[in-house]
Amino acid sequence: MGRWGTVALAAATVMATACSPSATNDVTGDETTTSTTRTPRVTDDSGRPPVTFDPCYDIPDDVMNAAGYDAAKKELADMPMGTYTFLGCTYRDDNKVPGIRRGYGLNILAGNVTLDEELSNNAHIATAVSINDRRALLEVDPDRDDTCKYVVETGFGLVMLTRIYHTDYPGSAPIEEWCTGLEELVTSIEPFISA
Template structure:
């Protein structure tokens, strides 16, 4: 068994190679960068620190230029990380922006807020929502439930052509990526 730690921040995720398959183990708990006085749970997953750069790069996102995108709101908080990326789809070059946000709001609150565009689903057995077009066209969001609240993966398709992007392409390949990183979220 070979273990490698990522070089991004304290208490990084660990990649474990069992010779037959590679799995990504969840990170250890750390003190969150931002806390609020809401009485809600502390956020124990930090997208910029807990998503290994090599995993994000392999998925087509520019981990070398990720940016913190935090949102302390008083009654709840979100720790965020934004990525630019290019994912190649046969015959089409698709450019995407990805924002990953971990917050201490609940899945039920998120459904109440965006229920008109949200569909309940699961990712690797974890309760989740799929939100298509939350803030407009060309956008796809997966919201996964955690012990502290939720983690949102919001991807925006930046079209490089005139005319609309078919809604079937807004979420293309995103579910596979989410399934790969879901174990990193912990419980």
């Protein structure tokens, strides 16, 4: 995991904040138009593009619920890094399979670092893939048991989806099971990611 991935993942496990988006209602004539604008929860002084995708607010809850994650229990996990920004959201899938798994933990981070920077940091564990014709990476680090990560390129930088498989037995799951089903989830989320 790269330098920002390690810091961001560690921060996500200890820092969750509550925030609600601000919405404005504009009334024009007989029509009522609702537009949602958000003030970024996190900004940086890097000169990098602003992060225009918010994993907690821009992924519909029904998409996450259909994938087995309880969107009602999602938590914000923002990382002000100074030289780059990550907006994060954590989810938990408590669908237990006795003797197999206790569920999954999922962290979704949108950041203004580039996919090429991520590849430079993690080339030793990264495989180039495509998600709905969007450039992406699959990262599986054999030294990080039960963890699978997809990194999807965006106009502002990237979106990282890191999932931890919680086994229902001592030890790690077989490495070939770490990513089972995650590509399908990433594919269902990708259309909601801003260009």
